[in-house]
Amino acid sequence: MAVVLAVADVGVIKNMNNIKSNLSIATCTLLGGAAQQANAIENSWDLDSSLLYYSEDDDRVSVTKAMAFLTGDLSSDDTVNVNLVLDTMSGATPTGAVRSKNSSVSFSSASGAGSSTIDGGSVDRVNFSDTRLGIALNWTHSQDRLTSISYGGSLSVEKDYQSYGASINYNLDSEDRLTTYTAGFAGSFDEIYRKTDGTPEPLSVVDDNNMFSNGERYSYDFILGVSKVLNRKTIGQLNYTISYSDGYHTDPYKVISEASLVEDTDTGEFAWAELNRYYEARPDSRLRHSIYTSMAHQYGDTGETVHASYRFYTDDWGISSNTFDLTHRTPLSAKSYIEPHFRYYQQSAADFFVHSFVNDDVSTPIILPEFASADYRLDESVGITTGIEYGTKLSGGNFRARIEFINWQYEEAEYDETKALVLQVSYQKLFD
Amino acid sequence: MNRLLITLSISVGLTASLSGCSFYNAAGEAFTMENVEPWQRDILAQDDMQLDPDPMRTFADEHIYFSKEASTGGRGVGGGGCGCN
Numbered sequence: 001m002a003v004v005l006a007v008a009d010v011g012v013i014k015n016m017n018n019i020k021s022n023l024s025i026a027t028c029t030l031l032g033g034a035a036q037q038a039n040a041i042e043n044s045w046d047l048d049s050s051l052l053y054y055s056e057d058d059d060r061v062s063v064t065k066a067m068a069f070l071t072g073d074l075s076s077d078d079t080v081n082v083n084l085v086l087d088t089m090s091g092a093t094p095t096g097a098v099r100s101k102n103s104s105v106s107f108s109s110a111s112g113a114g115s116s117t118i119d120g121g122s123v124d125r126v127n128f129s130d131t132r133l134g135i136a137l138n139w140t141h142s143q144d145r146l147t148s149i150s151y152g153g154s155l156s157v158e159k160d161y162q163s164y165g166a167s168i169n170y171n172l173d174s175e176d177r178l179t180t181y182t183a184g185f186a187g188s189f190d191e192i193y194r195k196t197d198g199t200p201e202p203l204s205v206v207d208d209n210n211m212f213s214n215g216e217r218y219s220y221d222f223i224l225g226v227s228k229v230l231n232r233k234t235i236g237q238l239n240y241t242i243s244y245s246d247g248y249h250t251d252p253y254k255v256i257s258e259a260s261l262v263e264d265t266d267t268g269e270f271a272w273a274e275l276n277r278y279y280e281a282r283p284d285s286r287l288r289h290s291i292y293t294s295m296a297h298q299y300g301d302t303g304e305t306v307h308a309s310y311r312f313y314t315d316d317w318g319i320s321s322n323t324f325d326l327t328h329r330t331p332l333s334a335k336s337y338i339e340p341h342f343r344y345y346q347q348s349a350a351d352f353f354v355h356s357f358v359n360d361d362v363s364t365p366i367i368l369p370e371f372a373s374a375d376y377r378l379d380e381s382v383g384i385t386t387g388i389e390y391g392t393k394l395s396g397g398n399f400r401a402r403i404e405f406i407n408w409q410y411e412e413a414e415y416d417e418t419k420a421l422v423l424q425v426s427y428q429k430l431f432d
Numbered sequence: 433m434n435r436l437l438i439t440l441s442i443s444v445g446l447t448a449s450l451s452g453c454s455f456y457n458a459a460g461e462a463f464t465m466e467n468v469e470p471w472q473r474d475i476l477a478q479d480d481m482q483l484d485p486d487p488m489r490t491f492a493d494e495h496i497y498f499s500k501e502a503s504t505g506g507r508g509v510g511g512g513g514c515g516c517n
Binding site for chain 1: 463496
């Protein structure tokens with residue numbers, strides 16, 4: 001490959017009008033390119049490992065994530081990635097039910113994994129614990145100087161969820177190698193069930209305990225992308241993705257309260273009184289579109305680097321979102337840097353999102369819609385992330401550590417805020 | 433209204449950059465489209481100038497946001513799902 005690159009560069013140089021003035025630069029470049037390539041082959045393997053801790057306020061979800069990503073060259077034309085992820089999750093998560101002080105519901109645990117109560121009222125969140133193992137393999141083969149194909153496979157297993165996926169991506173460089181076109185396809189099969197097996201009948205009364213078989217879902221993703229070198233210090237990217245999924249999309253643990261607002265005669269304040277509780281129901285298909293654009297740009301004498309991205313997302317559930325992401329890396333020395341991070345996310349609510357089924361006339365049964373969910377993640381929301389990362393080169397590797405704070409605000413959901421802390425330390429070992 | 437302003441800003445930015453308009457960055461350097469020869473790609477080859485400079489961090493972030501938000505994807509296709517809470 002080094003020879004091919006060198007020959008290509010010589011070809012470009014031959015076409016230059018002012019050969020003499022550029023000869024010294026070109027010679028340095030050829031030597032540098034060959035050395036870099038040779039170095040890449042010698043340094044053909046690296047192991048990136050990381051430990052991440054995610055914790056939400058109010059004794060909600062906490063996750064410890066251990067990751068190991070191994071990347072290596074099998075030959076000058078073949079690169080493989082092996083990614084291993086182990087998540088340990090525990091804590092409490094909102095069920096979708098209202099925080100009621102006067103519940104007539106005798107609640108059976110929604111997850112089969114325990115439950116908790118708030119203020120002595122109904123169960124509006126459940127405790128859970130789970131472990132997830134994820135494995136992903138990727139093999140990239142260079143067909144020739146300008147084209148490569150990547151083949152991927154993935155597996156993810158939890159106590160109540162399994163996912164199997166495969167993907168193929170085709171990359172084509174332009175002749176000047178300033179533009180890369182990408183086309184990709186991925187398919188996955190997910191099996192969803194409760195820890196006690198099966199899935200609840202959608203919109204059935206929780207206490208009736210009507211169970212169906214496990215849920216299955218097939219998903220298909222297509223992507224078209226282009227990345228382009230805009231100038232010597234800037235590269236940009238634009239992707240369009242369309243995804244279609246068919247099958248079980250409902251969360252088998254989430255519920256919706258039938259409730260009425262009741263005035264406390266002592267305090268004069270209104271509080272929810274839960275009358276009944278139903279399992280949620282979501283459509284059995286989903287069509288998603290997203291446009292993603294990103295840019296990396298370096299400036300200044302010290303080489304400050306900015307990464308900025310924007311994504312527009314929309315789907316046929318009525319959800320659309322805007323996501324901005326910005327990082328700014330400032331070198332502290334030749335070996336270390338500091339990098340603040342800011343992310344802004346805003347989404348609209350799903351068409352079928354409800355806070356609850358409000359029923360002020362207990363004697364009249366409510367009319368249930370075709371689909372409904374009180375899952376806060378389907379509500380209108382804004383999420384803001386702020387964080388900072390420090391990185392430094394160590395002997396034979398790279399060390400990074402970061403801390404981030406995430407705050408999500410929800411418009412109507414019973415739990416209208418989630419605050420999370422993220423801590424991550426990573427070390428990438430380069431093998432000579 | 434908020435979404436409209438955001439979309440407009442992005443559109444103007446993309447259109448201007450693709451049409452070769454000049455901007456000035458924080459260091460006062462002009463930002464213009466230009467052809468880059470192979471021997472001028474030293475900066476572009478740096479680790480922090482890759483479009484995804486830290487795939488492990490990206491992977492972790494995407495898992496967090498996938499678990500807490502209704503939107504997903506954009507960067508690529510493939511990878512495993514999860515029944516996240």
